[in-house]
Amino acid sequence: MILVVLISILFFGGVLAWLSEGLDSKYPRVIALTAVVIDLLVMLTLVGADAGDSGWIVQLNAQWMPRFGISFYLAADGLSVLMMVLTAFLGAVAIGSAWDEITEKTGFFYFNLLWTLAGVIGVFTALDLFLFFFFWEVMLIPMYFIIAIWGHENKNYAAMKFFIFTQVTGMLMLISILALTYFHYLQFGWFSFDYVDLLKVNTSSAIEMWIMLGFFVSFSTKLPSFPFHSWLPDAHSQAPTAGSVILAGVLLKTGAYGLIRFAIPLFPEASMTFAPFAMTLAVISILYCAKVAFAQTDIKRLIAYTSVSHMGFVLLGIYAWSEQALQGAVMTMLAHGLSAAALFMLAGGLQHRIHTRDMDHMGGFWAKVPRLSFVALFFSVAALGMPGLGNFVGEFLALLGAFKANIGLTVAAAFGLIFASVYSLWVIQKVFHGAYRNSDFDDSNLHDLSRREMFYFCAMMIGLIWMGMYPQSFLDLSAETIAQLLNETGQVLFAVGL
């Protein structure tokens, strides 16, 4: 029941925010922030709770469409709770970043923001595959509106591309889901979309591979992984800051979550056969997108490509499918959620101040805006994998786990860390060091971070330092889920001798 409450707070908070615009255009942001903070507080009661025998901390199962065995089945375990907390935390941060930036049509903006978050929380908790797909698609529409209405110069193209990429690959996943339920129907004589039921389905390996690929394509588009990543730089560079924060921090993680929760456990055999290919794609993402990032002059596009590169480590860790690798993947998801969100906010903040994203026009900002520059340095260093911060723990564990699975690919992937240092420090050098140039833009608005901005950047810094210094507190939360997933797939794989 608590999960329904979490989702409804965001749903109704969104509606309320929209309606309140009629009274005063400043009300929506207050209502939105209140809703997200309440959600976050409620979620915190679930953190570290005992899962009990069922393996789920909380669950709710109600009939929805009995004709096809579709139920309204929500449940959360340690992994889901971790992801939900990340979602709500970044949701609050996103509202903070939109606080002054969004001045037009505020009601509808916060409505969309909250509905996106509600959809994401639905994705992280749905255990009925139909319901999962439902939320998966529902979160796209408000995100489309955010990009299409409040985006920058090329928003129509970016929003359309984002929507078509995710929707078309989503349809492939729908076909896969239906094929899987049909196999369930053939074996057991009734339709079911229940995750627990579908885990029991045996499929012949030839077809299993095709069904699994449907899931993989959809999830790796969202992740995104090479070769399905090309929507991301466009979406990020055109989206308003809050949109980028949600996209990078939360939406990308739904792809990784889908792989961990659905793609591999439902099809262990096909996934293990496919793992070398997936890991190769991951390595290509890491190296290729790091290289492409280096070639960008648009600061938001650059960060977008580094996102693809970092998510490559997540994909690598997931398909290594061992405890360390999965812990690394989850840790990278959390740490990257914070660091990428912070970097997009910095880029968005700069764009808001000087109305350009072109790095060729920037330089020597350290003297002018020291606090902003320091924060940028901190998060760049976090993103490049400095020991002591969360990203390092995640990427290190992912590589460590992957090393056992595939030495060659892991060695290649490790070069990604070096590339990351190169482009991160290059950005710092280019934008913040050197001589100050303001010939290309009007710098009258170029002021340092405000107290409000410092507040949420500090919150994110504390998060990253905590993850880096005492990662165990996060690892413990997802450990039980990961152990259970490994155990289930292990049994299947053992039975077929893999």
Added chain:
Amino acid sequence: MIMTFDDLLPLMPLLIVTATSVLAMLMIGVRRSYIVTASITITGLLAATLVAISMMDWTNQQITPLLIIDQYSLLFTVLVCSSAMLIAILSFSYFFELDDHKEEFFLLLTIATIGAIVMVSSNHFVSTVLGLETLSMSLYGMIAYPMHSKQSAKFPLEASVKYLVLSAAASGFILFGMALIYAQTGTLSFASLTDLPVAAVSLGDGYSIVALLMITAGMAFKLSLAPFHMWTPDVYEGSPIPATAYLATIGKAAMIVVLLRFIRASDSLNFDSMVTVLTLVAAASMLVGNLLALQQDNLKRILAYSSIAHMGYLLLALVASHYATGTLAVEAVTFYLIAYVITSLGAFGVVSVISSSEKEFDSIKEYRGLFWRNPWLASIFIAMLLSLAGIPLTVGFIGKFYIFLAGVESDLWMLLAVLVLGSGIGLYYYLRIVYRMLMTEKHKIPYRAGGVESVSAYGVLAILLSLLLLFGVYPAPIMSLVAAASAFI
């Protein structure tokens, strides 16, 4: 055969609509009053809808060899009558300013509805033709209706003549096919058509296949399936919006029901060549419809091309009905049809609310910034477009879900791939319209002020939106209704 009173009872919806048309005609003869004629029509159609709903649980009867009144035909009687009622309400505000006799439009609409009810209840070639021609004849009139209107920039007469000529040719094909079948089997009743494969053995396959192909081609024309789709955009664009809406929803739904009954009864899909033909037609419709819609700037043309694609999706489920076990594919056809009717009515409804017979706003340029000027209307339109695109929370998604499930169950992987491709292309032109509405407006576009007469039209849109969301979020009741009705096919 002697008709008793008990036989008349199941025909009540048909009789009510017929009585309505007679009453409306007499009323026009006695005293012309737009509002009274409209009220009679709307009340009559509402009564027919309610009676049909109340009959649904207990009626399953063959009335004369021509008509079958079972749960399935009643379900579609409800759909036809209620849609006709909603279109009547929309046309009331649309034709309000027409500088000509306005009342007869309702008469034509009611007569067309009689034809549609006959079609959905028909399991005999004779009643099929009777219903089809009644429907088509009235549609010719409805399409050409505002031809004397001076300000009308459109070409109702051209559209009507185009539809008349081509539709008559298609009817000719259907009749020829029926004659060929009659020559083999000696019967015109669907129930006896199971002899067709047997007759095919004695006379050779070719004879039956030619007959089936002629009937299919004629019906494909009426459903605007590729490659028989050429007329669709022109007729849609030239007709007044209520007539377009009628043609696009009721006209097609009734035809699909006949096609479904015919194909299921005659086992035509036992001929491999028929499966091939339908598969190709379905694939071509999905691709042609979606691709040609990409470059259009006229909303009615976009909806015309999108309807071609949607008929292609439906045909996929129809092909699946040959392979799928149980009634799943029939349910898919039925549910998708209901979803399609609700959504199309909503889309045409929005266009109709801001248009009038004197000035139609059907270019997508004119929708720029609608979301900020009239959020409710734009939200309804966005919901309808997303439903056409098959996005969750809408009934269109559940419809797509059914089609996908039927396709997967029948291993129609090629058609499913085309469906994914087609829907992906489709997203582009639906989102294009959505984006237009979200843009900030440059200059004010003078819409119709929207007097008292359009209040009821807004009511229609509200009803359609609630149905769209209700069936999209909690479809369990309508699912079980569809499942129960589909068992009769």
